[in-house]
Amino acid sequence: MHEDRSSDGEGAPETVAVPRSLVPHLSQSAILLDIDGTLLDLAPTPREVWVPPGLADTLNRLLVQTSGALALVSGRSLNDIDLIFAPKQFPAVGGHGAEMRVSIDSESVAIHAPPMDKELKLRLAAIAKLSPGILLEDKGYSLALHYRLAPHAEEAIYQAVSLIRADLPNAPIEVLPGKCVCEIKHSGFTKATGVLELMNHQPFKGRRPFFIGDDVTDETVFAIMPDLDGLSFSVGRRAQGVAGHFGEPSDVRQWLAHLLDDENTTTRP
Incomplete structure (x- = not known):
């Protein structure tokens, strides 16, 4: 990952490696992750995405280390998310904020989002x-x-x-x-409105969130992270206002795995 020295989105960014200590201790963090183009490599069709070996286990271990404060934030429906990661399930904001599941033990709920006409x-x-x-x-x-x-x-x-x-x-x-x-x-709901609602519920409430996303739809979440005292990171491009960026999804997966390594071997302030 790289730390962005400029946030105007123009030209080649001047970058330096970002220490993982930028992220607070997992016991104080809420991990929010987009899926397509962020965790998973893009595929020719939505049904062809592939979950690399070890990713679901990494996410599950992060879920445990954060006491449940990890959520997938996607334009996909909750049902689709579950199919992709089966048999694992994770807390999630689905349908661009239309659906939310606060924990793997809770029922999914619609967030004031009527179906399209x-x-x-x-x-x-x-x-x-x-x-x-x-x-x-x-x-x-x-x-x-x-x-x-x-x-x-x-x-x-x-x-x-x-x-x-x-x-x-x-x-x-x-x-x-x-x-x-x-x-x-x-209209009337976005990934950002879904995240704001999610952060009002335990175990997310009171934690410092960090969000990783790649696409235009993720920019609404990038924009609200400062209001939540959080951090955001983009993938594949330097988005405006983010704390840093990753080159591709494989970098994100590696970085998340290293968060677990750091948690097990060091104590960050």
């Missing part, structure tokens, strides 16, 4: 017919159009979404551009 969803889903290779993912609270297999269709997808929004100016929806994905969700 059925007719609107059908109109948006029809965009997938623009080109072979556009993959449709229905997340309940949102709809994602993946075009990693059809990069030429990017402009056409966003134009089609814009036409629908122009036709329905009062529809309470928000467009989230991502890495080869255009996601449309109900």
Whole structure:
């Protein structure tokens, strides 16, 4: 990981290695982690992501060391998150803040997030017919159009979404551009609102959070970390306002494993 000397997002960053002591003792920390592009390498389709050997065990050990204050923060639904990491389960904020599970023993709850209107969803889903290779993912609270297999269709997808929004100016929806994905969700909730709600519950309450994310949707969480006396780190790019950045998900996985090593061998102030 690297510490960013500039936060303007322009040019090549001047960087130095960041000591893991930047993160407080795990007994005082809340660990918040995005999944795709952060913990896991991106894949051609959402279903093709792969959990490397040892990652689930690392997360589970961090969950124990933090007394349960580790959560996955994702645009994926809680059900999808559980399928990816099965048989392990973790506390999580899913659906871009639409769902939350505070602990592995608690039931998942919706956070004031109504499902997307059925007719609107059908109109948006029809965009997938623009080109072979556009993959449709229905997340309940949102709809994602993946075009990693059809990069030429990017402009056409966003134009089609814009036409629908122009036709329905009062529809309470928000467009989230991502890495080869255009996601449309109900407005009024974000990953940040989900994290803020999560941090009001034990065992997260009163701890210092640190969040690692990679995409545009993670920027809402980057922005609120100072309000929580927390830290944020980006992956693959130097995002504005972060304390440091990682080159790729494998760096994140290695760093998390080293947090456990440090916890077992040293005492950080």
